Amino acid sequence: MSVDSVFVHKMWNDHELSKMVKGGVPFPMLSDGGGKVGDVFGVYLQDAGVEARGRFIIDPDGIIQGFEVLTPPVGRNVMESIRQIQAFQHVRKTKGAEATPSGWKPGKTTLKPGPDLVGKVWEVWQTKMAFDD
């Protein structure tokens, strides 16, 4: 979503993005003229008249589980967004019985919060597990 019109979105997709992504952008490119939606989400930059790089993860109940906002010159990390979605999906699947520690990826150790785990995380999880192997 940006403040550009759908006509500009079409030009950008058809003449540039489709040369980088086969078949073009597969998802809807939303137009937010005047930044009204961006304003509600807190990412509209009034002085510049544009929206910051805001990224919101919204679950099937419509609840915002996470967001990240960057100023314009720095791009996002798509893999980190995917990792977070996988983690939120895992937590949801376990109905909150499991939590995902720092750097968690599918297949890595999760934590099962409860009275027995208090003060015992060091026994089941080491800081090196936060990093990629």
Add this chain to the structure above:
Amino acid sequence: MAEEIKAGCARPTGGPVGEKPEAKKETTQPAPVKEVKSMVTVGKKAPDFTAPAYQNGKFINVKLSDYLGKWVVLCFYPGDFTFV
């Protein structure tokens, strides 16, 4: 002479220059209180919206609440053709 603009990721903007137009006569009414801007909150419902969109050669209208039951990634960016 017109000065060349350095192309960056923020869209170049302009605005009125010179003396400010004469301020409107003060009225006795107090100025409306500007709403305090705030960010949305994690764990809370995403504000619903509709927005026109372009997808696969068609112009469509998208409503966030139509995606209930699915995971949604909503991304804002400064503008088309802004490099990053």
